Amino acid sequence: MQNINLHNYQDFLLRYIDEELNLREIEALLAFVTLHPAIGEELESLQSTKLDIESIACPNKALLYKNIFPVIVEPTTIVYPNKQKLFKKEREKAPVVFLKWWAVVAAAVFIFIVARYGMFSGEAGKDLSKNNVTTNSIATNSIAKNNVAKPSSSIVNNVTKNNAIENAGLLASTNVLENQKMSTYTVGRGGASDIVTQRNIPTASIVTASETASAIPSYNGSIIDVKPTVIAEITTAPFALNETTEPKETSAINETIDTEAASSNRSVMVGAFEIDKDKFRGLFRKANALFKNKENNRNEK
Amino acid sequence: MTEKDYNESVLLYADNVYRFIVKNLRHTEDAEDIVQSAFEKLWIHKDSVEPQKAKSYLFTVAYHLLIDHTRKAKRITLQESFENDTQTAYQENKALKKVLHDALATLNETQRSLVLLKDYEGYSYEEIGEITKLTTDQVRVYLHRARLKLRNYLISPQQVL
Numbered sequence: 061m062q063n064i065n066l067h068n069y070q071d072f073l074l075r076y077i078d079e080e081l082n083l084r085e086i087e088a089l090l091a092f093v094t095l096h097p098a099i100g101e102e103l104e105s106l107q108s109t110k111l112d113i114e115s116i117a118c119p120n121k122a123l124l125y126k127n128i129f130p131v132i133v134e135p136t137t138i139v140y141p142n143k144q145k146l147f148k149k150e151r152e153k154a155p156v157v158f159l160k161w162w163a164v165v166a167a168a169v170f171i172f173i174v175a176r177y178g179m180f181s182g183e184a185g186k187d188l189s190k191n192n193v194t195t196n197s198i199a200t201n202s203i204a205k206n207n208v209a210k211p212s213s214s215i216v217n218n219v220t221k222n223n224a225i226e227n228a229g230l231l232a233s234t235n236v237l238e239n240q241k242m243s244t245y246t247v248g249r250g251g252a253s254d255i256v257t258q259r260n261i262p263t264a265s266i267v268t269a270s271e272t273a274s275a276i277p278s279y280n281g282s283i284i285d286v287k288p289t290v291i292a293e294i295t296t297a298p299f300a301l302n303e304t305t306e307p308k309e310t311s312a313i314n315e316t317i318d319t320e321a322a323s324s325n326r327s328v329m330v331g332a333f334e335i336d337k338d339k340f341r342g343l344f345r346k347a348n349a350l351f352k353n354k355e356n357n358r359n360e361k
Numbered sequence: 362m363t364e365k366d367y368n369e370s371v372l373l374y375a376d377n378v379y380r381f382i383v384k385n386l387r388h389t390e391d392a393e394d395i396v397q398s399a400f401e402k403l404w405i406h407k408d409s410v411e412p413q414k415a416k417s418y419l420f421t422v423a424y425h426l427l428i429d430h431t432r433k434a435k436r437i438t439l440q441e442s443f444e445n446d447t448q449t450a451y452q453e454n455k456a457l458k459k460v461l462h463d464a465l466a467t468l469n470e471t472q473r474s475l476v477l478l479k480d481y482e483g484y485s486y487e488e489i490g491e492i493t494k495l496t497t498d499q500v501r502v503y504l505h506r507a508r509l510k511l512r513n514y515l516i517s518p519q520q521v522l
C-alpha cells in the first residue's frame with residue numbers, strides 16, 4: 061500500500077470518487093483529509109463531478125424484443141388448404157319406382173317359384189333326416205330284440221336287415237347323433253358271436269334285452285325321439301331264450317317298424333304346416349272321380 | 362445465449378445503454394438508433410455471446426457505434442445544435458445537473474464515455490478498458506483528467522456567477 065502524502069493525494073482522491081480504493085486506503089485517505097482540511101474541500105469539489113444515477117427509459121424498448129412482442133402485427137388470414145375435401149355432397153335417395161301390374165305379377169310368380177322350389181328341396185332333406193332318425197333308433201331296438209330273441213340261424217338275416225336299415229340311417233344320423241362313435245357291437249349268444257357295426261355312445265348304460273323287447277310292442281307309431289343317451293351296448297349273455305317262439309314275433313316287430321318308418325314319409329311340409337300325403341292323394345282321387353263321373357255323364361248323354 | 366437470454370438482456374440493459382448513449386450524444390433519436398443497432402448486433406451474434414457478458418458486449422458495441430456516429434457527424438459538419446433541437450434535446454430540470462451536463466459536453470467522446478460508464482454503470486477500470494479497448498492505466502488517467510476538467514468547469518468564475 062502506497063502512503064498518502066501531499067504529492068500523490070490527488071490520485072487517492074480521484075480513485076476514492078471512482079470507488080477504486082480498498083478499505084485500508086479509504087481509512088488512510090479519510091485520516092489524511094482530517095489532517096488537511098483544504099484537501100477535504102477539494103474532495104467535495106471532485107465529488108460534485110460525479111453523476112447522479114438517472115433513470116432514463118428507452119422509449120422504444122418494445123422494438124428490441126424478439127418474437128415476444130411483434131413489432132408489426134400483420135393481419136393474418138389463415139386458409140385451410142384442403143377445404144375442398146371437406147365439402148360433402150348428400151347422396152341422392154333411390155327413386156321410388158311404381159311397378160306396373162305385369163311387373164307385380166312377374167315378381168309374385170318368381171317368389172312363388174323360388175318358395176316352392178326351396179320348400180320342396182328343404183322338405184326332402186328334412187324328411188330324410190327324420191326318417192333316418194326313426195329307422196336308426198328302431199334298428200337299434202330291432203337288433204337288440206333280434207339278437208336277444210333269435211337263435212343263431214336267424215341272426216344272419218337280422219343282422220343283414222339291420223345293417224341295411226342302419227345304412228339308410230347313416231345319412232341323417234350324423235346330424236342327429238353327433239356324439240356317437242363307431243364301435244363294434246358284439247352280439248353273442250352262448251359261445252357264438254357276430255360282430256355288427258353299431259353306434260356307441262360314451263355314456264352308454266347296460267339295458268337288459270327283456271326291457272328292450274318289452275318296449276318295442278308298446279310303440280304306438282309316434283316319432284321316436286332319439287337322444288345320445290340311447291343304449292348302445294346290450295348284453296345278452298345271461299338270458300335263456302325260447303328259440304321257437306321268437307322268430308314270428310321278431311318278424312312282426314320288423315314289419316311294424318318298417319310301416320312306422322314309412323309312415324314318417326307321409327307328411328309334407330307346406331310352409332309351417334305339416335300335411336299328410338294321404339289326404340292329398342285322397343283329394344286328388346276324389347277330384348279324379350268327379351271328373352270321371354262328369355265325363356261318363358257326358359258320354360252317356 | 363438463447364432468445365430468452367436476449368430478451369432478458371433487453372429488459373435489463375436497454376435503459377442503461379440508452380442512457381449511456383443519450384448522455385453522450387444528447388440526442389434522443391440518434392441514441393435510439395444506436396441502441397437498436399447495438400441490440401441488433403447482439404441478436405446476430407447471440408450464439409457467440411455468453412449471457413453473463415451481454416451487458417459489456419452491448420456497451421462495447423454501443424460505445425463504438427457512438428464513436429463512429431460522432432466522427433461521422435464531425436466529418437459532415439451538419440450536426441445540429443443540441444440546444445436548438447427542442448424536440449429531441451434531453452431536457453434538464455435542475456440547474457446543477459444542467460451545468461454538470463454542460464460540463465460533460467466539454468469533454469471529448471472518450472472522456473465522456475469513461476465518466477458515464479464509471480458513474481452510471483459502475484464499471485471498474487478494467488471493465489471500461491475492455492469496452493473501450495483501452496488499458497486499465499489509460500482508463501484511469503483519462504478518467505482522472507475528465508474529472509479534473511469537470512471540476513474546473515464547475516468551479517469556473519462563469520459557473521459560480
